[in-house]
Amino acid sequence: MKFEIYDTLSRRLQPVEPANGKELGFYCCGPTVYSSAHIGNFRTFVVQDVFRRVAELSGVRVKHVRNITNVDDKTIRVSMEQGKSLGEFTSFWTEKFHRDCEALNLLIPTVEPGAVEHIAEQISMIETLMEKGIAYQAKDGSVFFRIEAFPEYGRLSGVKDRELTTETTAQADDEYGRDSMADFALWKAGKPEDGDNVWESPWGPGRPGWHLECSAMSIKYLGPSFDVHSGGIDLAFPHHENEIAQSEACTGQSFSRLWFHVVHLMVDGKKMSKSLGNMYTLADLQEKGFHPEEVRYGLIAGHYRKHLNFTLGALEAHRSNLQRLARLSDLVNARANFTPPSYRELTKSSREEGELGRFYPAFVALLDNLNVPKALGELFRVAGDIEKHPDTVTQEDALGLAVVIEALGIKLPTLEAADIPEEIKALAETRLQARADKNWAESDRLRDELTQRGWAIKDVAGGYEVEPLS
RNA sequence: GGCGUGGUGGCAGAGUGGUCUAAUGCGCGGGAUUGCAAAUCCUGUUACCGUCGGUUCGAAUCCGACCCACGCCUCCA
Numbered sequence: 001m002k003f004e005i006y007d008t009l010s011r012r013l014q015p016v017e018p019a020n021g022k023e024l025g026f027y028c029c030g031p032t033v034y035s036s037a038h039i040g041n042f043r044t045f046v047v048q049d050v051f052r053r054v055a056e057l058s059g060v061r062v063k064h065v066r067n068i069t070n071v072d073d074k075t076i077r078v079s080m081e082q083g084k085s086l087g088e089f090t091s092f093w094t095e096k097f098h099r100d101c102e103a104l105n106l107l108i109p110t111v112e113p114g115a116v117e118h119i120a121e122q123i124s125m126i127e128t129l130m131e132k133g134i135a136y137q138a139k140d141g142s143v144f145f146r147i148e149a150f151p152e153y154g155r156l157s158g159v160k161d162r163e164l165t166t167e168t169t170a171q172a173d174d175e176y177g178r179d180s181m182a183d184f185a186l187w188k189a190g191k192p193e194d195g196d197n198v199w200e201s202p203w204g205p206g207r208p209g210w211h212l213e214c215s216a217m218s219i220k221y222l223g224p225s226f227d228v229h230s231g232g233i234d235l236a237f238p239h240h241e242n243e244i245a246q247s248e249a250c251t252g253q254s255f256s257r258l259w260f261h262v263v264h265l266m267v268d269g270k271k272m273s274k275s276l277g278n279m280y281t282l283a284d285l286q287e288k289g290f291h292p293e294e295v296r297y298g299l300i301a302g303h304y305r306k307h308l309n310f311t312l313g314a315l316e317a318h319r320s321n322l323q324r325l326a327r328l329s330d331l332v333n334a335r336a337n338f339t340p341p342s343y344r345e346l347t348k349s350s351r352e353e354g355e356l357g358r359f360y361p362a363f364v365a366l367l368d369n370l371n372v373p374k375a376l377g378e379l380f381r382v383a384g385d386i387e388k389h390p391d392t393v394t395q396e397d398a399l400g401l402a403v404v405i406e407a408l409g410i411k412l413p414t415l416e417a418a419d420i421p422e423e424i425k426a427l428a429e430t431r432l433q434a435r436a437d438k439n440w441a442e443s444d445r446l447r448d449e450l451t452q453r454g455w456a457i458k459d460v461a462g463g464y465e466v467e468p469l470s
Numbered sequence: 471g472g473c474g475u476g477g478u479g480g481c482a483g484a485g486u487g488g489u490c491u492a493a494u495g496c497g498c499g500g501g502a503u504u505g506c507a508a509a510u511c512c513u514g515u516u517a518c519c520g521u522c523g524g525u526u527c528g529a530a531u532c533c534g535a536c537c538c539a540c541g542c543c544u545c546c547a
Contacts, residue, residue, distance in 0.1 A: 029547075037547085044547040073545075158473055159543065184544065210545050232547025233475090239545070263475075264541065271540075301495085302483065306476070307540065314482055317496040324495095327510095365484090373483050377494035384494095387511090440505055447507080458509050465509085 001353070003058050003367045005051070005228075006305060008236060008259040009156055013369060016055055018227055019257060023061040025226030026052060027218040027256065029235055030112070032069040033093035034078050036281040039299065039310065040272050042104060044232045044262040046296055046409070047304040047370065049106045051230070051260070053343075053407045054366045059350025065221045066109040068094055071116040072210050076197045086116070086197050100282045103292035104299075105409045107343075111221050115213035119199050122208040122216040125250050126186045126201075134249045139177035141189030141204050147182045150245045156259060157237035184242050185209035211242040218256070219247060229256035233263050262304045268311055285315070293411045294318045300372045300408060321380075326412040328383050329401060335390055338398035343406050351403060358382045359400025366407050379404055420466055424455050428466050431457070 007014040018024040028048045031037050037045075048066075055062050069075070070090035079089035094114075101108075115122075126143055129135035134149040147153050190198035190205040198205040208216075218226065224247070231240065240259065247255040264271070267278035285295055290312075297318040302308035333340060356363055362378035365371040386393060405412065420428075431446035450457050450466065458465045 041547045157542075234542065234546055237542060262547065264547070266540080309482075314496080317482075321495060371484080377484055380494050438505070444506075456508070459504070
């Protein structure tokens with residue numbers, strides 16, 4: 001079975017394989033670093049991470065490029081409001097983003113270029129487009145891409161003749177002096193409110209348009225024509241449409257071969273929005289006592305091409321699933337006398353049927369357009385069999401489980417005891433004695449006290465186990 | 471208005487012509503265990519698949535209409 005993904009461009013499943021036969025060029029539109037990314041943003045990044053893992057575990061080498069948008073209207077505006085330099089401001093949020101990525105067990109991209117470090121490349125693309133007569137400078141000094149000059153425009157999103165259909169176009173012609181309202185900015189002329197955040201260019205001081213950075217950086221690191229480009233569904237139009245137009249017009253070659261888009265996350269059945277107060281960040285959820293692994297599980301638990309309804313209740317359910325998987329993994333590895341190889345090690349070969357034992361169907365579900373829910377179903381179905389008949393575990397089962405868990409990027413909770421503070425230990429010991437004395441009232445009182453202090457106690461044969469309540 | 475996606479049990483979420491009275495997880499019921507719990511284990515939990523028609527020997531799965539929800543339509547993943 002080959003890895004296939006639904007391609008927005010051709011509107012059908014397409015095999016995921018490198019055109020050059022060696023390495024898959026994979027570009028993801030990264031975050032704009034002006035605040036904490038929210039879980040909706042992370043749904044996209046986590047799905048892209050699973051995509052990469054599945055590709056690598058099926059034997060495809062991946063060059064993963066994900067940009068950081070560290071110069072745009074918002075980063076400039078907010079940094080100015082806070083009286084910080086753009087660099088200082090965006091570094092802060094970039095680091096925050098990296099910490100969240102790590103917590104969510106995202107693989108680090110092969111290259112993570114920042115827009116502001118690639119202004120020269122962007123200017124060079126604009127120059128080419130100017131030479132070809134596809135770009136023009138408007139009266140306010142900005143440079144625009146002439147959509148008329150690119151007849152293919154609209155292929156990805158199916159949007160055509162947009163100026164006739166949008167309401168916003170009817171009003172407000174020409175604040176910038178564009179030839180057509182549909183034309184988009186390649187270079188934005190500097191304005192007084194931009195402060196020092198302007199760069200020199202042949203068209204005067206200003207900054208690159210947002211769409212351009214992805215074209216410039218993907219072409220720089222993956223070449224004019226590469227394999228896969230991905231982002232949130234909202235980016236399909238206009239961002240990706242514009243990327244295709246400017247890139248292909250500039251290089252004369254076809255841009256990304258495949259496109260896959262991740263559908264938006266809903267929270268409690270509604271679109272996330274500031275006014276509804278349901279725009280969770282990872283930190284928000286951690287404050288509520290949830291672990292990043294549970295959040296990751298929640299973000300992949302629905303198929304990426306459908307709305308995912310994210311709820312706190314579901315998050316609680318995931319905790320027990322993760323614990324069950326951890327127990328299963330221990331059981332399987334012990335039975336098969338198997339030590340799970342590292343992720344790196346696992347990606348060194350492709351996966352054939354038979355090699356993954358009973359977990360092969362779960363992996364196949366992932367190869368089939370990243371069907372994570374189906375994969376989880378298959379995973380738990382086999383889990384049930386194994387729990388009932390542990391003696392049937394094989395080497396292949398053990399490898400299969402390891403591969404599937406790595407493909408999903410699931411970090412299993414450790415089953416070992418956490419560090420227990422002395423006073424908690426003392427309470428537990430006292431309770432053990434009370435139980436030995438059959439002093440149930442005292443024993444229950446001590447259990448309540450432990451609970452109040454945030455610890456759960458379980459009685460096991462001849463002793464107890466304590467663990468932090470989460 | 472244009473383009474697009476989806477409506478499956480208490481919740482989440484697979485399933486795209488027959489083995490579907492529909493996977494899986496959570497929840498819930500019963501039992502074992504426990505001083506009582508928790509955790510764990512066993513066991514049960516019969517959704518007719520938005521509505522109405524149509525095609526077919528046969529549809530959750532195909533077609534049509536309608537209802538509803540959601541997304542994109544200039545910088546929001």
